[in-house]
Amino acid sequence: MTHKTFFLLALALGLVLVLAGCDEQTPVVPQVFELDAAESIERDLAGAESLESFDESGIGQHAFGFGGVKVMTWNIYVGTDIDKVLGAQDPSQIPVLAAEAFQLLLATNFPERADAIAKQVKRYRPHLIGLQEVSTIRIQSPGDAAFGGTTPAEDVLFDYLQIMLDALEAAGLHYKVAGVVQNTDAEVPMIVSVDPLQFDDIRLTDFDVVLARPDVQISNVVEANYQTRLPFPALGFDVVRGYVAVDAKVRHKRYRFVNTHLEPASSGQEIQLGQAQELIDALNRDRLPVILVGDLNTRPPSDATYSFFLAEGFADTWPLNRHEDENNPDGFTSNHDLDLRNEVVDLHQRIDFIMARTGKQDIGVLATVIGDELEDRTTSGLWPSDHAGVVAKLWIPRIRHFADR
Secondary structure, eight states: OOHHHHHHHHHHHHHHHHHHTSOTTSOOOOOOOOOOGGGOHHHHSTTOOOHHHHGGGSOOHHHHOSSOEEEEEEEOOOSSOHHHHHTOSSGGGHHHHHHHHHHHHHHTOHHHHHHHHHHHHHHHOOSEEEEEEEEEEEEESSOOGGGTOOOOOOEEEEEHHHHHHHHHHHTTOOOEEEEEEEEEEEEEEEEEEETTEEEEEEEEEEEEEEEEOTTSEEEEEEEEEOSOOEEETTTTEEEOOEEEEEEEEETTEEEEEEEEEOOOGGGOHHHHHHHHHHHHHHHTTOOSOEEEEEEOOOOTTTOHHHHHHHHTTOEESGGGBOSOOSSOTTOOOBOOOTTSOOSSOOOOBOOEEEEEEOSSOOOEEEEEEESOSGGGSOTTSOOSOSBOEEEEEEEOOOOGGGOOO
């Protein structure tokens, strides 16, 4: 007898015994728990509770419907300290700072890190993924920006999105791009030689991306930038941020899935809150359950933007988590060292979130942090990113005012 046959017989016997023990007045709601490996985060969470023990919360499978939805968020890190370049007190420092930043970007080796990220995706196989800091790096050699030129760099050195898709394909995964928003597009001169004095131009374009499994139907895609922005007049540009929102049909249920990367509060709390308000204004038009993921750059329990999202009806799913993560019980996601070579984990804050707005209904959550354990590193010892990611399986009840459509 195969293990599968034995399991089905045991399940059938258990159901018969339950039915036999109920009187005619007691309705029986079958507890159907899918156990397909590709659909079950609980098998992948070390020590996670089973669906059966999860149901001890008193919220039955009849309330949640079948299956649930698995989602992931990860800031995959451009690979260098952009803030150091942007924060230059003297514009003449920028070519040297840009050269230093570029060397760090090369050393943090995104193609190698993408394989480690793909490994985590393969382990959990989320229906939907929100990625932040998905970068395209271009170069112009020789450059003209140092001499007042305005010709944009066009030669692509690294296309992080394509590198990520290639890594997923190599892992046997066939994720599709559901939505992409282009954010900041900045170019600066970079010194490459002192004698003779030579400059290249290095250009960074930042994106937020939503990826979806092939079996997820995507529609109603919105890719938008916030009007609230951090200005850098000395450099001639603003730091632009945005969001991607999609309707996602997973099996027979629809969700509004949203991915964003908000400005750090250290750059201005009013800027971060302004972006959050713009996002809420857009999402208030949605009638589906909303799953919001991303690097929100705010910390629980009392930061202003975190409190704002809660006041607007969003639930932070980590405190609802039924999986006890012994290595990282607080769900910390930030930060590894900039060079990604730290051998001691020192994550000390939780700024990457999976939030849900479900009309004040209870939701079920199994979640874990990824990229936070030494074995998650690449073979050369690089962390997959300076942030850890978060993956969760959510059970969201069917409710009338968030009806499927």
